[in-house]
Amino acid sequence: MNPLPPPGLLNVMPDRLSTFCLAVLRAAGADAASAEACQASVMHGSLHGVDSHGVRLLPHYVEGLRGGRLNGAPRLRFERRAAAAGIMHGDHAQGALPTYAAAEEACAMAVEAGVGAVGIRDSSHFGPAGAYAIRIAERGKVGLVFGNSDAFVRLHEGAARFHGTNPIAMAAPAPGGDPWLFDMATSAIPFNRVLLCASTGRPLPEAVASDVAGRDTHAPEAVEMLAPLGGAFGYKGAGLAGMAEILAAVLTGGGLSRDLLAMGGPDFSTPRGLGAFVLALDPAAFVGAEAMARAIARYLVALRASPAVEGGRVMAPGDREWAERDRRNRQGVPLDPDTAAAFRRLAGETGAALPFDD
Amino acid sequence: MNPLPPPGLLNVMPDRLSTFCLAVLRAAGADAASAEACQASVMHGSLHGVDSHGVRLLPHYVEGLRGGRLNGAPRLRFERRAAAAGIMHGDHAQGALPTYAAAEEACAMAVEAGVGAVGIRDSSHFGPAGAYAIRIAERGKVGLVFGNSDAFVRLHEGAARFHGTNPIAMAAPAPGGDPWLFDMATSAIPFNRVLLCASTGRPLPEAVASDVAGRDTHAPEAVEMLAPLGGAFGYKGAGLAGMAEILAAVLTGGGLSRDLLAMGGPDFSTPRGLGAFVLALDPAAFVGAEAMARAIARYLVALRASPAVEGGRVMAPGDREWAERDRRNRQGVPLDPDTAAAFRRLAGETGAALPFDD
Numbered sequence: 001m002n003p004l005p006p007p008g009l010l011n012v013m014p015d016r017l018s019t020f021c022l023a024v025l026r027a028a029g030a031d032a033a034s035a036e037a038c039q040a041s042v043m044h045g046s047l048h049g050v051d052s053h054g055v056r057l058l059p060h061y062v063e064g065l066r067g068g069r070l071n072g073a074p075r076l077r078f079e080r081r082a083a084a085a086g087i088m089h090g091d092h093a094q095g096a097l098p099t100y101a102a103a104e105e106a107c108a109m110a111v112e113a114g115v116g117a118v119g120i121r122d123s124s125h126f127g128p129a130g131a132y133a134i135r136i137a138e139r140g141k142v143g144l145v146f147g148n149s150d151a152f153v154r155l156h157e158g159a160a161r162f163h164g165t166n167p168i169a170m171a172a173p174a175p176g177g178d179p180w181l182f183d184m185a186t187s188a189i190p191f192n193r194v195l196l197c198a199s200t201g202r203p204l205p206e207a208v209a210s211d212v213a214g215r216d217t218h219a220p221e222a223v224e225m226l227a228p229l230g231g232a233f234g235y236k237g238a239g240l241a242g243m244a245e246i247l248a249a250v251l252t253g254g255g256l257s258r259d260l261l262a263m264g265g266p267d268f269s270t271p272r273g274l275g276a277f278v279l280a281l282d283p284a285a286f287v288g289a290e291a292m293a294r295a296i297a298r299y300l301v302a303l304r305a306s307p308a309v310e311g312g313r314v315m316a317p318g319d320r321e322w323a324e325r326d327r328r329n330r331q332g333v334p335l336d337p338d339t340a341a342a343f344r345r346l347a348g349e350t351g352a353a354l355p356f357d358d
Numbered sequence: 359m360n361p362l363p364p365p366g367l368l369n370v371m372p373d374r375l376s377t378f379c380l381a382v383l384r385a386a387g388a389d390a391a392s393a394e395a396c397q398a399s400v401m402h403g404s405l406h407g408v409d410s411h412g413v414r415l416l417p418h419y420v421e422g423l424r425g426g427r428l429n430g431a432p433r434l435r436f437e438r439r440a441a442a443a444g445i446m447h448g449d450h451a452q453g454a455l456p457t458y459a460a461a462e463e464a465c466a467m468a469v470e471a472g473v474g475a476v477g478i479r480d481s482s483h484f485g486p487a488g489a490y491a492i493r494i495a496e497r498g499k500v501g502l503v504f505g506n507s508d509a510f511v512r513l514h515e516g517a518a519r520f521h522g523t524n525p526i527a528m529a530a531p532a533p534g535g536d537p538w539l540f541d542m543a544t545s546a547i548p549f550n551r552v553l554l555c556a557s558t559g560r561p562l563p564e565a566v567a568s569d570v571a572g573r574d575t576h577a578p579e580a581v582e583m584l585a586p587l588g589g590a591f592g593y594k595g596a597g598l599a600g601m602a603e604i605l606a607a608v609l610t611g612g613g614l615s616r617d618l619l620a621m622g623g624p625d626f627s628t629p630r631g632l633g634a635f636v637l638a639l640d641p642a643a644f645v646g647a648e649a650m651a652r653a654i655a656r657y658l659v660a661l662r663a664s665p666a667v668e669g670g671r672v673m674a675p676g677d678r679e680w681a682e683r684d685r686r687n688r689q690g691v692p693l694d695p696d697t698a699a700a701f702r703r704l705a706g707e708t709g710a711a712l713p714f715d716d
Binding site for chain 1: 439440441442443444445470471472473474475477479500512513514515516517518520528530538540542546547563564568571572573587588589590591593594596597598600601603604605607608609610611614616637639640641642643644645649650653654656657660661664665666667668670671672673674675
């Protein structure tokens with residue numbers, strides 16, 4: 001994984017970037033639906049400033065498609081097991097396609113039954129969890145998404161990798177604008193932050209990562225595992241990771257974090273069998289869509305007007321992402337040098353037109 | 359609120375404590391169902407070591423019943439609005455009765471529809487969120503519970519009370535034993551911890567509470583508000599509080615934290631209009647009950663065997679609570695002096711037999 005790019009290094013316009021992703025994924029063996037879903041998810045990351053889950057993952061997914069870890073022509077199967085619940089069998093697709101499909105099934109069930117919950121299995125890394133929560137909010141539903149991933153985060157007082165960075169995301173529709181959007185890893189920091197500190201020579205913050213014995217470390221090069229969110233109250237972060245693990249893996253038949261093949265290889269030929277979990281709640285089946293819209297509008301106005309500490313700024317979850325999206329749509333997406341180099345290689349291998357002028 | 363009691367100060371056997379709670383609640387005007395639900399919720403807290411949400415709340419609930427804030431003879435009404443969703447109208451009951459009832463309705467819908475989600479409104483403080491999640495797990499379902507409460511926690515970089523300590527709880531059934539149980543406040547610490555530091559003269563930990571200007575403070579007497587979970591990453595704690603706020607209040611028609619009358623009064627006559635949200639997921643509608651049982655058993659074995667840091671101890675969420683329950687069932691529940699004094703007063707006023715020998 002690469003550190004986040006210094007801003008403004010190489011700016012690429014989103015339409016060219018999206019076209020490049022699609023072409024490269026198709027050339028690597030993804031069918032049209034898989035390529036479309038994958039590019040939508042990485043473009044979500046790159047547009048909203050979540051660069052760790054943006055187009056820098058494209059070479060990774062290409063490696064999975066070429067190696068056989070990812071099935072480029074998956075036959076998804078949705079097994080509806082009750083009025084409001086079912087399992088999406090991912091046929092080892094790249095994670096975006098089955099997760100978007102599960103979000104749509106959850107919304108369709110929510111229209112009928114008030115709620116729709118879909119467990120996903122035989123999937124793979126799905127990128128930014130928020131992308132799927134937004135999709136549900138775009139359908140007028142409250143969306144929740146949970147995932148797990150290969151073990152990289154210790155337990156509270158633990159000294160071994162146990163959970164993945166297990167994300168939790170939620171989006172709620174807000175009238176006349178972007179949804180309330182919250183997308184968090186249950187680790188104290190993302191691994192990218194460790195790499196960023198390593199490359200800049202700065203020490204890590206307090207109590208966010210541990211050495212091989214589970215002891216806190218400030219030295220990026222000593223990091224063997226991440227700490228769960230919460231510092232001295234890390235049992236909360238570990239518990240939140242457990243929520244995601246139980247919903248995404250235990251309830252669906254997906255692999256536990258500790259049993260998953262490492263995302264980064266070296267094995268790129270064996271499917272990883274990841275699970276995930278999405279939930280859609282229809283406001284019409286609770287307080288009603290109009291009352292919900294009024295309430296969330298009032299909540300957001302109050303939140304954004306809440307006083308800030310001197311030198312600080314109060315924002316609603318998502319506000320930073322929407323501002324970044326608007327800026328990047330105008331000014332382009334910054335590409336880090338390693339990703340740019342990988343893109344040059346992929347362009348040479350596939351004949352896809354580079355999205356930037358070299 | 360009182361600091362947590364020094365252990366072993368005055369030990370009361372659970373059966374006597376429960377009988378006392380019931381008698382006092384009935385004498386204060388609670389009908390049989392309300393009294394039973396309320397004592398079950400506070401006994402959950404007191405048995406499992408969650409003393410902040412245990413029997414020390416009894417005098418508080420009595421004050422609400424006597425003042426009229428709480429309706430001692432509520433007529434609950436469950437409005438099923440879809441196959442998997444509905445609203446529980448609490449008729450301003452003490453919070454335990456409508457929340458237990460919502461948990462039962464959610465389970466019943468989950469049997470039919472795979473999932474059951476119930477928004478609760480016109481309720482009041484429900485005590486320990488975990489009590490209701492456990493009830494759902496006892497029915498063989500995965501249970502989630504969200505609540506909000508009057509504003510006492512600032513936003514990330516905020517300088518004003520905005521969210522309550524908004525709890526999130528989840529329980530998942532585990533074969534042959536107690537469920538996996540997770541119950542957290544989304545604030546960095548409970549307010550009780552502030553009071554405990556005040557009474558012992560110890561400074562507060564880093565970045566857990568703020569003064570009137572929103573600045574971190576170590577001085578308990580300067581605390582005007584709590585910080586959201588996460589320290590420098592407090593946007594995560596604030597976002598988790600927002601999840602609970604949206605599910606418990608925005609989606610249900612309950613009051614926003616900032617609009618709620620303070621739990622501690624002085625107004626004990628006006629109903630507070632709290633919301634809450636419970637969700638039940640039937641494993642049979644996902645991977646299947648047997649496969650889920652095998653997976654969670656395997657997960658718990660792995661978790662408990664995960665190596666600990668030197669001097670530390672790894673536990674599954676809930677393990678501390680079950681151990682404490684077993685100990686307290688044998689040895690009794692410790693009562694802090696203020697609660698013991700309030701019990702003497704309540705015994706005198708109501709004629710209920712004191713649960714300890716004075």
